[in-house]
Amino acid sequence: MxxxxxxxxxxxxxxxxxxxxxxxxxxxxxxxxxxxxxxxxxCAGGLSALNTLLNLPAECLSFEKQKIILNNSKYDINLVNPVKIISxxxxxxxxxxxxxxxxxxxxxxxxxxxxxxxxxxxxxxxxxxxxxxxxxxxxxxxxxxxxxxxxxKIYIGIQYIIPKTHYELVYFLNPKLLKTGYGWIFPHKKFTSAGVYFNPKLISPKKAKSSLDKLLNVYGLDFASAKLEGALVNxxxxxxxxxxxxxxxxxxxxxxxxxxxxxxxxxxxxxxxxxxxxxxxxxxxxxxxxxxxxxxxxFILKIFDKFPVLFVQTLMFKIFIKLIKQPKFQKFYGV
Ligand SMILES: Cc1cc2nc3c(=O)[nH]c(=O)nc-3n(C[C@H](O)[C@H](O)[C@H](O)COP(=O)(O)OP(=O)(O)OC[C@H]3O[C@@H](n4cnc5c(N)ncnc54)[C@H](O)[C@@H]3O)c2cc1C
CATH class of the missing domain: 3.50.50.60 (FAD/NAD(P)-binding domain)
Known part of the structure; x- marks a missing residue:
């Protein structure tokens, strides 16, 4: 036996x-x-400050700034703890x-x-x-x-693997297209992950993908030769x-x-x-x-989901961006 x-x-x-x-x-x-x-x-390979048990190689990518694009407005956020991108x-x-x-x-x-x-x-x-x-x-x-x-309780992540590098870390917030989900561009050393993370109870995978396409087109990222993949997140x-x-x-x-x-x-x-x-x-x-x-x-997501009205969610995202600019809130929120 x-x-x-x-x-x-x-x-x-x-x-x-x-x-x-x-x-x-x-x-x-x-x-x-x-x-x-x-x-x-x-996986997009992003690591926040919550990573305390990994000895990351010195050559892994590190971003001290991130851009948040809420609808058509752009905000630059300085990060107290840089986001690391690993393979x-x-x-x-x-x-x-x-x-x-x-x-x-x-x-x-x-x-x-x-x-x-x-x-x-x-x-x-x-x-x-x-x-x-x-x-x-x-x-x-x-x-x-x-x-x-x-x-x-299943969420979904879908991403394009674009065989080109990129220079900035970007998040997309757009309640009309993504509800309370978000899009991202995470640059890696030899490729770029551009994806969307969402609650399938609020938007379908088809709609999430077409929203991602729209956001990337407006941003100007070429994903024509990209591979599309997706997975569940429990x-x-x-x-x-x-x-x-x-x-x-x-x-x-x-x-x-x-x-x-x-x-x-x-x-x-x-x-x-x-x-x-x-x-x-x-x-x-x-x-x-x-x-x-x-x-x-x-808890914060729950509050956002409680008010599924477009202008209210946009307002709440604006408040969130104001807060996330603050080092104290970054620490509280865990970025
Ligand atoms: C699109 C997307 C983007 C993401 N981006 C990020 C990010 O930027 N940062 C982040 O921190 N997290 C991210 N995540 C989440 C992250 O990928 C997972 O949380 C993480 O991989 C969980 O690790 P794990 O070891 O629990 O599971 P997994 O990494 O899924 O490993 C489970 C392993 O078990 C094996 N396995 C499964 N079933 C069986 C079986 N029956 N028999 C034998 N082997 C089996 C699988 O092959 C796999 O190797 C993302 C997820 C998605 C979908």
């Missing part, structure tokens, strides 16, 4: 961090990933390098978990593998979360621990419904679950440090 102390499903930022923390312990750990290549994920491939590979240092972590790629039972999992290779503890770090369409019968947090089963990152619904930011939450939760598995007295400190920002951002 194949049995592990801990099985981690998913080698995204959450699963890899959890494996790294368990590395070097006496536990026999199995990390399983359905993809063959570790890292790539539909998901590089992040995944550097996290994997850390994990590979440990002989107690068995890593298998190209293995999809198809079913979860109380004490074992079944893979697409018809393997039955037993666990004492299971960590679901399997993203927004988590099979682990489904097994726990937890509901979801934002309903119900906890990290459910008996001997844990949820981390997007599987736990940790991404912010307001901003879609999820990498820092994924890493903090993977870290904390690993620490807790090693020591029951551990208090999930890292996630506690930052989850307050998700709650604040979602």
């Amino acid at each position: 194949e049995q592990y102390d801990v099985i981690i499903i998913g080698a995204g930022p959450a699963g890899l961090k959890c494996a790294e923390i368990l590395g070097g312990s006496e536990l026999k750990v199995l990390l399983l990933e359905k993809n063959e290549i570790i890292g790539p994920k539909v 998901r491939f590089d992040l995944g590979q550097s996290q994997l390098d850390e994990v590979k240092k440990f002989s107690n972590i068995i890593f298998k790629k190209g293995v999809r978990i198809e079913k979860i039972h109380n004490e074992f999992i079944l893979t697409d290779k018809s393997e039955k593998i037993y666990f004492k503890k299971l960590v679901g770090a399997d993203g927004s369409s988590s099979i682990t979360r489904s097994f726990l019968k937890l509901e979801n 934002t309903l947090f119900k906890g990290l621990k459910f008996g001997n089963i844990f949820l981390a990152g997007d599987a736990a619904g940790l991404a912010s419904a307001n901003t879609g930011e999820g990498i820092s939450y994924a890493i903090a939760s993977g870290h904390d679950i690993g620490k807790y598995i090693l020591d029951k007295s551990y208090k999930f400190d890292k996630i506690k440090e930052i989850i307050k920002y998700k709650k604040r951002q979602e």
Whole structure:
């Protein structure tokens, strides 16, 4: 019978961090990933100040200013904490390098978990593998979360990958086109991510895409040769621990419904679950440090969503921009 102390499903930022923390312990750990290549994920790669656990390479892009375009008005915002832009491939590979240092972590790629039972999992290779503890770090369409019968609150991110660099970080706010969602332009070293994040209960993916096209055309960004991609973002947090089963990152619904930011939450939760598995007295400190920002951002989003009248939302966005210019509010809001 194949049995592990801990099985981690998913080698995204959450699963890899959890494996790294368990590395070097006496536990026999199995990390399983359905993809063959570790890292790539539909994601704009932006990191705010909430990232406290990543040693970012010095050469990652950093922006001290961002532009907000509200309808037709442009605002320049100086950031106390620069936004960092990372490559998901590089992040995944550097996290994997850390994990590979440990002989107690068995890593298998190209293995999809198809079913979860109380004490074992079944893979697409018809393997039955037993666990004492299971960590679901399997993203927004988590099979682990489904097994726990937890509901979801899904947002969507759609982005163009434009094979050209760009010079400025831009956010688009436009309640007529995007309701309380937003658009972005995030420059990377060799390409640019231009996308839209939205609540599918308020606008359809088709409308969100055509709104994004409109905004990029008006801004003057050429996306003719771009690749379009999209993914779900689960934002309903119900906890990290459910008996001997844990949820981390997007599987736990940790991404912010307001901003879609999820990498820092994924890493903090993977870290904390690993620490807790090693020591029951551990208090999930890292996630506690930052989850307050998700709650604040979602509280503000709730107020915006309560007043779906165009001129009221425009006015509220204007107030928001006035506030976000203030270093104190940036700190409060978590940028
Ligand atoms: C368009 C878009 C833009 C975004 N931009 C940003 C941004 O700028 N900044 C930010 O912080 N966040 C952003 N996010 C959110 C961010 O991508 C996620 O929050 C983050 O990737 C969550 O990490 P995770 O480890 O929890 O899950 P994931 O990164 O989704 O990793 C889960 C892993 O589990 C694997 N897996 C899933 N199911 C199985 C299975 N059954 N068996 C085996 N393996 C499985 C997957 O292949 C994957 O590798 C964006 C999201 C979208 C959609």
